[in-house]
Amino acid sequence: MIDYPAFEAVYAICLEGSFDRAAARLGITPSAVSHRVKALEERTGAALIVRGAPCHATEVGRRVCRHVERIQLLEMDLGATHPALAAGNGGDQQARARVVVNADSLATWCMPALARFTTRTGVLLDIAIEDQDHAKDWLVRGETDAAVTANADPAVGCDIQPLGALRYRATASPDFMARHFSDGVTAEVLAAAPCLVFDRKDALQNRWLADQVGHPVQPPVHRLPSSAAFVDAALCGMGWGMNPEPLVAEHLAAGSLVDVVPGRGVDIPLYWQISRLTADLLTELSGSIRRVARDALW
Amino acid sequence: MIDYPAFEAVYAICLEGSFDRAAARLGITPSAVSHRVKALEERTGAALIVRGAPCHATEVGRRVCRHVERIQLLEMDLGATHPALAAGNGGDQQARARVVVNADSLATWCMPALARFTTRTGVLLDIAIEDQDHAKDWLVRGETDAAVTANADPAVGCDIQPLGALRYRATASPDFMARHFSDGVTAEVLAAAPCLVFDRKDALQNRWLADQVGHPVQPPVHRLPSSAAFVDAALCGMGWGMNPEPLVAEHLAAGSLVDVVPGRGVDIPLYWQISRLTADLLTELSGSIRRVARDALW
Numbered sequence: 001m002i003d004y005p006a007f008e009a010v011y012a013i014c015l016e017g018s019f020d021r022a023a024a025r026l027g028i029t030p031s032a033v034s035h036r037v038k039a040l041e042e043r044t045g046a047a048l049i050v051r052g053a054p055c056h057a058t059e060v061g062r063r064v065c066r067h068v069e070r071i072q073l074l075e076m077d078l079g080a081t082h083p084a085l086a087a088g089n090g091g092d093q094q095a096r097a098r099v100v101v102n103a104d105s106l107a108t109w110c111m112p113a114l115a116r117f118t119t120r121t122g123v124l125l126d127i128a129i130e131d132q133d134h135a136k137d138w139l140v141r142g143e144t145d146a147a148v149t150a151n152a153d154p155a156v157g158c159d160i161q162p163l164g165a166l167r168y169r170a171t172a173s174p175d176f177m178a179r180h181f182s183d184g185v186t187a188e189v190l191a192a193a194p195c196l197v198f199d200r201k202d203a204l205q206n207r208w209l210a211d212q213v214g215h216p217v218q219p220p221v222h223r224l225p226s227s228a229a230f231v232d233a234a235l236c237g238m239g240w241g242m243n244p245e246p247l248v249a250e251h252l253a254a255g256s257l258v259d260v261v262p263g264r265g266v267d268i269p270l271y272w273q274i275s276r277l278t279a280d281l282l283t284e285l286s287g288s289i290r291r292v293a294r295d296a297l298w
Numbered sequence: 299m300i301d302y303p304a305f306e307a308v309y310a311i312c313l314e315g316s317f318d319r320a321a322a323r324l325g326i327t328p329s330a331v332s333h334r335v336k337a338l339e340e341r342t343g344a345a346l347i348v349r350g351a352p353c354h355a356t357e358v359g360r361r362v363c364r365h366v367e368r369i370q371l372l373e374m375d376l377g378a379t380h381p382a383l384a385a386g387n388g389g390d391q392q393a394r395a396r397v398v399v400n401a402d403s404l405a406t407w408c409m410p411a412l413a414r415f416t417t418r419t420g421v422l423l424d425i426a427i428e429d430q431d432h433a434k435d436w437l438v439r440g441e442t443d444a445a446v447t448a449n450a451d452p453a454v455g456c457d458i459q460p461l462g463a464l465r466y467r468a469t470a471s472p473d474f475m476a477r478h479f480s481d482g483v484t485a486e487v488l489a490a491a492p493c494l495v496f497d498r499k500d501a502l503q504n505r506w507l508a509d510q511v512g513h514p515v516q517p518p519v520h521r522l523p524s525s526a527a528f529v530d531a532a533l534c535g536m537g538w539g540m541n542p543e544p545l546v547a548e549h550l551a552a553g554s555l556v557d558v559v560p561g562r563g564v565d566i567p568l569y570w571q572i573s574r575l576t577a578d579l580l581t582e583l584s585g586s587i588r589r590v591a592r593d594a595l596w
Binding site: 016017021024025054056094103106107111112114115116118119124125126127128129179194200201216218220221222223224225226227228229232233236237238239 | 314315319322323352354392401404405409410412413414416417422423424425426427477492498499514516518519520521522523524525526527530531534535536537
């Protein structure tokens with residue numbers, strides 16, 4: 001069987017960021033931690049930990065950590081019905097699951113679902129933010145248990161459920177509109193007015209622009225990787241951007257933001273994809289996500 | 299002199315994410331883009347672009363992009379006083395600067411300063427989010443022009459200015475307090491109650507805990523890389539966390555959040571570090587940041 005003490009040492013280092021804190025967590029000496037990791041690295045011929053401040057896992061090391069996390073979820077399932085059998089688990093290794101969510105879902109609708117799941121089950125969550133068009137890659141690489149994604153094709157080994165659509169509005173401040181669009185929202189001006197983009201992966205603005213203009217347009221862009229800052233930047237007149245309707249509805253009603261082109265919202269359908277390898281425990285998370293999405297999305 | 303057409307091609311690919319879109323931006327064919335990049339890669343013996351969807355720069359490629367950006371800032375400075383000399387710049391290559399900011403500063407005080415700078419100068423910003431304890435590393439690696447950091451020692455080649463302190467409060471929902479701290483906030487319970495952590499680099503919660511308890515404590519943690527979601531998670535009772543006072547003041551007043559230990563806030567002093575290599579243009583950004591910080595921070 002696999003050398004689980006070594007796996008646990010790798011996992012603890014990645015969790016804590018250092019050999020010393022991993023040792024404290026495991027109740028062994030730092031040199032014992034180091035010895036376990038080195039032995040495993042020599043046996044497998046692969047580096048597992050990048051030593052640094054903080055330490056982090058190599059690609060192979062991340063696979064080790066994912067394996068440990070999946071086992072902990074299974075142990076927690078076991079403990080729910082047979083506590084005596086799961087007693088070796090020790091107190092401090094709580095089950096931990098990974099979820100990938102797009103920033104705008106995290107900023108608008110899905111936090112209550114995640115919080116309800118954690119308070120009911122005691123599972124700890126590692127939430128990562130990824131563009132809805134790229135979240136599926138995390139599932140394909142085995143780096144997450146579940147993801148909110150815009151991809152309707154399930155990753156291999158995953159179940160998929162439609163969640164509804166998040167509605168976006170292309171919005172800007174009245175001041176920005178006056179500065180850039182005083183002569184109307186033409187293709188020429190759209191190509192020149194500064195646009196807000198979340199990061200390099202964010203294609204929403206470009207897609208909306210191409211729809212308006214009829215061909216691809218490459219406007220000057222500010223990059224700003226935060227949903228809340230995106231709204232603030234629009235309010236400050238820094239640029240226009242595709243903002244999720246729930247984040248800007250009040251500003252639109254108050255007139256502090258306006259639609260760049262009235263009535264032209266965009267609905268982005270979202271899907272919940274979850275790995276079949278994960279323990280039954282996470283089906284509760286799926287239920288929680290579905291219920292909240294039903295009320296919040298279109 | 300350096301092969302600037304090749305440098306521009308590398309830069310355009312990283313900006314646009316693909317050879318095709320880079321070609322459209324530069325007004326040349328995709329095969330010309332590919333040829334320029336390959337020739338430079340062969341001459342330097344280093345890969346510059348990781349081909350993928352989207353394409354991105356290797357470490358050496360990133361250095362090429364930074365060089366192009368700095369030149370564009372210098373050209374913009376030149377153009378401000380001698381437009382005829384800077385005419386070769388072409389219309390679509392707008393100057394672009396990089397700024398690293400901690401998520402909580404972006405969520406609370408610094409967006410108006412960034413927006414004012416962009417609207418006054420027309421410079422495009424690439425804003426990256428990094429923990430205040432690690433933002434200096436970006437300056438050391440030459441990957442940003444300026445940073446908001448908790449580090450009082452300037453990086454080599456950088457100027458530094460104190461900005462004041464961002465005040466944090468350890469907060470949780472009344473419901474969470476009742477579930478975990480009904481018998482008081484003891485060291486034992488603090489070590490067992492779920493804690494919110496932004497990411498692996500976020501040491502704020504652990505520092506506050508160690509201050510309370512007198513020694514390092516390792517509570518179970520949820521990881522949640524968004525300032526707004528951090529507040530939402532606290533409101534939903536998912537865990538307690540160190541929240542910036544401006545984001546929770548209303549919730550504290552309304553009673554939907556409470557201090558875990560009354561009166562025990564933490565002030566994190568912040569500094570503005572800016573590379574001396576950057577064009578004079580960015581001194582305007584420094585002034586804008588300083589003015590806004592003076593009103594917003596302690």
